Amino acid sequence: MTAVREIILKFSCEDKPGIVANVAALFAAQGFNIRESHQFEDVENRRFFMRTVLDATNQSLTLEEVRAAFLPVAKRYGMDWQLMDADVKLKVLVAVSQWGHCLHNLLSAWKQGTLPVDIVGVVSNHEVMRELVEWYQLPFHYLPISTDTKAEQEAQMLALLSDASADCLVLARYMQILSDSMCRALAGRAINIHHSFLPGFKGARPYHQAFERGVKLIGATAHYVTADLDEGPIIEQAVERVTHVNTPEELTEIGRDVESLVLNRALRWHSEHRVLVNGNKTVVFSR
The missing domain is CATH 3.30.70.260 (ACT domain)
Structure with a gap:
């Protein structure tokens, strides 16, 4: 050795x-x-x-x-x-659905060598991101999902992780809720980006929820995935100031930039072994 x-x-x-x-x-x-x-x-x-x-x-x-x-x-x-x-990079499998802003940010940083991971492939329940992924010369795995095929699809995803010897699964706006068994199998090894400043505005359409409440700050949260939806230990967060003139669509666009930044940081902290879980919280020794 x-x-x-x-x-x-x-x-x-x-x-x-x-x-x-x-x-x-x-x-x-x-x-x-x-x-x-x-x-x-x-x-x-x-x-x-x-x-x-x-x-x-x-x-x-x-x-x-x-x-x-x-x-x-x-x-x-x-x-x-x-x-x-320290010389061994973590191998990462990325999961995405139909929004590619976080995925594009991760792939660009990986390609430039500024994100210290080895991305081994991208899995999606849609075909939308295939062209982008293949432009980066990475394997694209199309795994459609329905209520009846959820268990089978998750088993395929776990097999992809195993076959690639991947250390981590990153949910880059992967708009599917992982099963309890999947969450247990990936405990401490799956990172999600939530398009809201948790613990507020959990679940679907958070920017519309924020608009209805007239918020002056919107944000994004990267956290470890657990069986409790959007309740996992938080790794990184950021906010951006907005005003009453911003529409839900504008809040969404501003939020996408924040999401990309936050997920990139969270994956970096995780890949550099800077995150330690402390119950339902984390200790993050960032630079």
Whole structure:
């Protein structure tokens, strides 16, 4: 196996004295140098969160060897932890329906190399985005869906994820509600963009709901998918100021730009292992 050059460690555990000192001492003994480190203490729940990027000065250790060395510390503190090779990009499958603004933004950023993921394909319940996807020379998987075929279609989608060794499913305005079993299978690995500033205006037609309430700010929310519709842990949000003169159609157009920005950021934070789930919330160690 190849020796690692740079690793990312992220973990959460009960807050106790000595956690940082023991983690730092272990990696120092293995010849690693801390390049970036963030930590957070949830005082209310006495939960500690940490993300650290380490450079290897000892080039002989493999990722599995580093994980084995860290395991005793992880067990001592009861950590929920992950240790990753920073040079390995997450593989992403994107799902979309008929609106392509978020998809186009992701594909453009991926093609330019500014989004640090490996997009392995796009799946859709419509044919509308085929030409765009194939222009980017990516596989396009047309999987139509109906009430009677939902279970079969989701099984096909899971098979695509498995066949491509995809780490993450991104719902880029994929206008289908995933089943409870699908949500459980993809827990922590599926990101949705909701065209509203959650927890307000959930469900369908949020911009029309916002128009009816005369809002002065509209926004978008990227969150992990759970069985509770639009209730998953929030990763990223943004807002844009509007006024009473904006029509629902104008709010929709403004909102699309916000949606694209928010989904791009959320996928970036996830792919860089900057997001740690904290119950129904997240800790995001953004730059």
